[in-house]
Amino acid sequence: MFDLSTRRLYLCTPIRPDLTTFLAECIAGGVDIVQLRDKDHDAADVIAAGRMAAAVCADLGVPFVMNDRPDLALEVGADGVHVGQDDAPVSLCRRILGPDAIIGLSTHASAELAEAIGSDATYLSAGPVVATPTKPGRAGTGVGYAAEAIAAADVPVFVTGGVTPESIPGLAAAGVTHFVVVRDLTEASDPRRAAAALRSAIDSTMAPR
Numbered sequence: 001m002f003d004l005s006t007r008r009l010y011l012c013t014p015i016r017p018d019l020t021t022f023l024a025e026c027i028a029g030g031v032d033i034v035q036l037r038d039k040d041h042d043a044a045d046v047i048a049a050g051r052m053a054a055a056v057c058a059d060l061g062v063p064f065v066m067n068d069r070p071d072l073a074l075e076v077g078a079d080g081v082h083v084g085q086d087d088a089p090v091s092l093c094r095r096i097l098g099p100d101a102i103i104g105l106s107t108h109a110s111a112e113l114a115e116a117i118g119s120d121a122t123y124l125s126a127g128p129v130v131a132t133p134t135k136p137g138r139a140g141t142g143v144g145y146a147a148e149a150i151a152a153a154d155v156p157v158f159v160t161g162g163v164t165p166e167s168i169p170g171l172a173a174a175g176v177t178h179f180v181v182v183r184d185l186t187e188a189s190d191p192r193r194a195a196a197a198l199r200s201a202i203d204s205t206m207a208p209r
Helices: 019-029 043-060 070-076 090-097 110-117 143-152 168-173 191-206
Strands: 009-013 033-036 064-067 080-083 102-107 123-126 157-159 179-181
Touching: 009 019, 009 191, 019 033, 019 043, 019 191, 033 043, 043 064, 043 070, 064 070, 070 080, 070 090, 080 090, 090 102, 102 110, 110 123, 110 143, 123 143, 143 157, 143 168, 157 179, 168 191, 179 191
Parallel strands: 009 033, 009 179, 033 064, 064 080, 080 102, 102 123, 123 157
Antiparallel strands: none
């Protein structure tokens, strides 16, 4: 089982033509956990991409999770699954994937957080701190909710929404130590360099601690 307490830089990516190379570059730059999240392709395409991503991550010693579907996570040999409030419950994911699987759960508000605290999730996500195109229609929670989740949870809390090298110091000042990144990596012309910049910003906030 992976220890997520020391995993700081979490990449969430859709399917892309250069997926294996992209993942390898991001991991070389400092990404240390990966999720495949794709809402546009059918299950066959997601399974094929998931198998490729799982192989890259396994070779490089990085945990890999699938989004939404514990059945597909099982099929591709992922280390776990990340689910939202309207997806399969954590308890079902645990029964499907077993006691050592990574089960992540999204939370966006205090009531969801209260229910999540009593679940068997391996980690929680909190946010998005600011509104983001990857979560259309969802308002930003603000950094206050992230701080609330971190204070209440006894598992790692990965914060989402607008994470960039420039925003990391402010998030870290609120207690954030685990960061989810989408666009700053998926839209980067040089993913390794972009990941390294994110990692450097994270590591510099950890040093005083």
